[in-house]
Amino acid sequence: MKILLATLALTIACNMLSAQVSRVDVQGSYQRPNIILFLVDDMGWMDTSQPFGDSVMPLNKRFHTPNMERMAKEGLLFHQAYANPVCTPTRTTLISGMSAARTHITNWTSITPNQATDYKDDQLEAPHWNVSGFSNAAEPNTYLCKMPLPQLLKDAGYFTIHVGKAHWGSLGTQGSDPTNLGFVVNIAGSSLGHPQSYYGEQNFGNMPGKTTFNAVPDLQAFYGKETFLTQALTQKAMAAMQYPIDNHQPFFLYLGHYAVHLPIQPDKRFLDKYLAAGLDSTEANYATLIEGMDESLGQIMQFLKEKGIEKNTVVIFMSDNGGLANAGRGGVRNTQNAPLRAGKGSPYEGGVRIPMMVKWPGVVPAGVQTNNYVSAEDFFPTVLDIAGIKSTGAVDGSSYLPVMKNPAVKIKDRPLLFHYPNRWTTNEDEGYAWSSGMRFGKWKIIYLMKQQKLELYNLEEDLGEKHDLSLSNPEQLTALARMWTFVLKQRGAQMPVWKNTGKSVAWPDELIK
């Protein structure tokens, strides 16, 4: 009975928002706005001087992101936006509308096809996830999606531009080339998950004899020049937007910055002040990647203004997962997203909570903030909603356009999944291996599979997930575990397998005594 109730509540919650959304027929007279998805790689919730929490916290004083501050003043800031713990699952969710639990792209994809990126483990084996990523053709080890977001937008008359990091599928798959997924123009997007080099002086990695698969393509005009990758991409993005602007055509720009992913190479223009502030060299370098990305945001906003299209352009700012807080960063491990716990690769807040804002002058109120929680799954239906396109097929999220138009709208509680049945790194602490998470209302439930342990946190009172309430709140734990299991099964989620028995790891509700 309890299961039934929870299920019912869930179903209602899931349908609630969709019902509120008044979609606009694409054939109608609706003037479709341009849409820019400004996606930062590996940027943490705290990596900015613009607070995304309810107060200025210590890390906010470390970074300089004046353009993010400006965007927050001119748009709507989401305190509680979420992505997946790592990048490919978020990126494939963004253009499919489907949860990683459903696409079975639960880990990042290798550049080379048919090659799992999971770390080996003595006890657990990863499920047969789609290791080659996302494709628009039936190909081995890929998730087949015939109607990705850019394809829908293009078919509806949008001029679709991809600039920067794609990372949707491995080399040799259709998904490795953004033009196969509905982008008319692709610049610098392929299978690579990070750049070989951020430096024009190093041709972004294209150095005969030293070139790896991570060398960034298509930026040959900047070779040998002192142009940082973030700047090169920004310039190419602005040049590419000129065509639809000249042709009075609505455009969709997916600007996926390679920044601020490893390698943490400094943008030297910004370095001195961070060193002077006492940061260790890695963190100072990291801060320059952040500031260079912020500069790009400012230039894009300025470009829209100069072209006279600011009012008819929606800018969505987001990151693809939490900030790196494991190996690779400076400072003390697992402090880089403080007060959030852990970081990229983990279902704890540090791994999944992302900086997120939207700006649409005249439609979205300026300088407003919302506590509505949204997930990576919500961007697909939202973008379609903005474009006035009726989506066909199932999507796992809901449009947050009503909140954009009226921030007083309260999105009904619904479960958000952070399902990661893989081992990301050698480290196994802090949810970095074999983990899953769900947010529902104020609650966050974590499943550490190897330990066969459920944890329960009240995020309203415990943002840092320090106080596990699973023992003191057994009824809540039970209800959430059942809802969670239902949603995981509904989406066809995979679980790892115990090597000694060959059996799948238990579902969350099976852990309830």
Add this chain to the structure above:
Amino acid sequence: MKILLATLALTIACNMLSAQVSRVDVQGSYQRPNIILFLVDDMGWMDTSQPFGDSVMPLNKRFHTPNMERMAKEGLLFHQAYANPVCTPTRTTLISGMSAARTHITNWTSITPNQATDYKDDQLEAPHWNVSGFSNAAEPNTYLCKMPLPQLLKDAGYFTIHVGKAHWGSLGTQGSDPTNLGFVVNIAGSSLGHPQSYYGEQNFGNMPGKTTFNAVPDLQAFYGKETFLTQALTQKAMAAMQYPIDNHQPFFLYLGHYAVHLPIQPDKRFLDKYLAAGLDSTEANYATLIEGMDESLGQIMQFLKEKGIEKNTVVIFMSDNGGLANAGRGGVRNTQNAPLRAGKGSPYEGGVRIPMMVKWPGVVPAGVQTNNYVSAEDFFPTVLDIAGIKSTGAVDGSSYLPVMKNPAVKIKDRPLLFHYPNRWTTNEDEGYAWSSGMRFGKWKIIYLMKQQKLELYNLEEDLGEKHDLSLSNPEQLTALARMWTFVLKQRGAQMPVWKNTGKSVAWPDELIK
């Protein structure tokens, strides 16, 4: 007086054709056709089963190009079309409308900027030519062209697509990126002049540790697959055309095949029959490159038919210079373009006469051939003419659209230049170093600078340029040398410099006693 007369005749000849062309205002109701420039690299005049001479010659029996035969049946074939002796000069002429003598891009451009590709010589020094190629920005060692052909077409409403080899400028210059020159979409075009590999199995050269600057970009979806480069480019070209087709927009497709340039790697699907025919392995491999290119032509024509746009699409087939007949080919040196003399790199007919056809059902008569001689300079004004765009600024050629519409039209005689004041290879015979050439009427005049020698040929009677008439026709030689010098100077042509004196090599007319 003689000089004056020649000059006058020349000026009249140059203006004659332009005056005949009835241009259509782009603002008018003219339905602009799609334009496809199908450009083959290094394909010789004889590298086809479709004769471009007046009879079937021995080499025509070597090759299998059924789609070229079909195109000849459906369009207009030019017996006497010309390009420059090497590729970059032709390619930069195609998109600038200007003679290589004027742009000072007289040799092929290096991938790395500011690096001349000329071979050193004891006696002569190359002039300061634009070694970094063509650019839309003022950059060192480049020819500045603000209004290249794709830019003009784009500005007039054409959707401009570049697929394949560009080779307009060195890495690090604006000209290295086709999107800077007016192409909305660029696939696989950069500074490289030949592919590192034709094989998808070798990722077209993109193999970490082995990747050179010649690795072909943007074809990642074919990596590891048995897709030959020519096929990959054809598939990408067809996919790219779909966007303007869906949007009822006229398009310009510049499909620059990397084939049939070195490396002569066999397309194994076609190899057996050429080996069985007794060709040596290099020539058999070469024949497969030709046949693969021909297959592409057939697929493009079939695509146009299937999409219902055959009648509104102009296809122009051409090569960028004569066939390679120097080192690198199989067989006996300098026989590969027989009966034409020499090959790529030389101003003799084998180096500059190219296979050329146009097809435009309903406008261009089918199965017709013309003896009108045309040059690389004529394509720019012709394409603009087809698109109904009034060209501003000087161009060195004239539109041959009148001939396309009515092959009975006779283009007035005018001088065509093949100016090559550089040393291409170690070989110095057959015009492969320090040479220049001019065609006027039936006459061909050759200048071998190091030898300080002029040669004169009557192409009507001596297609193979075997009988030098310079001694027996001194008056004709004098008149042509004067006209030639006038045109060279008018276009600002450069000459090499004698190392021992520091003086420029004499102009052709200075050789006349």
